Amino acid sequence: METKLIIILILMIAGAIHSLHARDLLSAIVSYGVVGYSLVVGFLLLKAPDLAIVQIVVETIALIIMVSVLIISTREDLAEKSTVKIKGQSYVNIRNLSFVFFALVTGVMLLYFFNIVTTGLPELGIHETRMATEYIANGVEGTGSINLVTAVVFDYRGYDTLGEATILFTAVMGILAILRLKTHKI
Amino acid sequence: MIPYMLCFVLFLVGLYGVLTRKNILKIIIGLCVMEYSLYLFLAMTGYIEGGAAPIIDPANRAGSVVDPLPQAIVLTAIVIGLATTALLLAIAIRLYKKYKTFDIDKINTLKG
Known part of the structure; x- marks a missing residue:
């Protein structure tokens, strides 16, 4: 269990490093996808299926948005950068x-x-449930949900979820405001 | 203790990317990597060896389950992380439309 988690984490670290050092932006985004989908496997190893489902959806959406940001760009700046060399100076x-x-x-x-x-x-693996003891004991009868994560998110901590929805709304409003603006000539 | 340490190393890799990369997309990727390391760390703190996923069958309550509280909080954090990432990428689109580059060294005319 712990060994599998360590292997997944090393894969994530390797993917992150390659993503930050890739020459091509598309391969950087693909390596970032390796990090995100390895996180899905990590969540499954940690017995968190809800997190794994949400992370698959979120990662896919994030990758689609990143590629759509990438394809509006041209190759001009990349080509320009490759001609700039270090002026005869050693790195060391x-x-x-x-x-x-x-x-x-x-x-x-x-x-x-x-x-x-x-x-x-x-x-790792040794954990005393403190607040969750009551949730585990009475959550099914108290909320009617057999999934305890759902019980916590939508019942015990419903105000948190309300705040999360507010944050999502604010972010969508911000995205609309940023993308709708017409560019002004200065 | 080693998985916790590796989580922190992943966080440091993201921090390194945010601090040293010039491309704005790679800076956003570094921020997301930092977020991911935090999600995994929080999910790890609630793990119980031998516990089942926190879905209870009312007819058969045998066995322990892992802590559902960190998972619920990470669930909230993942969705908010997507919202902030989308907002950052929208800002990147605007910057690209104005300056025709993703290089933050060339975006240096931020004056009125």
């Missing part, structure tokens, strides 16, 4: 080495602080 100089050094120090420091923060957490 004292400035770049110091950047790499500071990046490594910052990364190790952040990992150290993450380790401090998560020492209170139990190991």
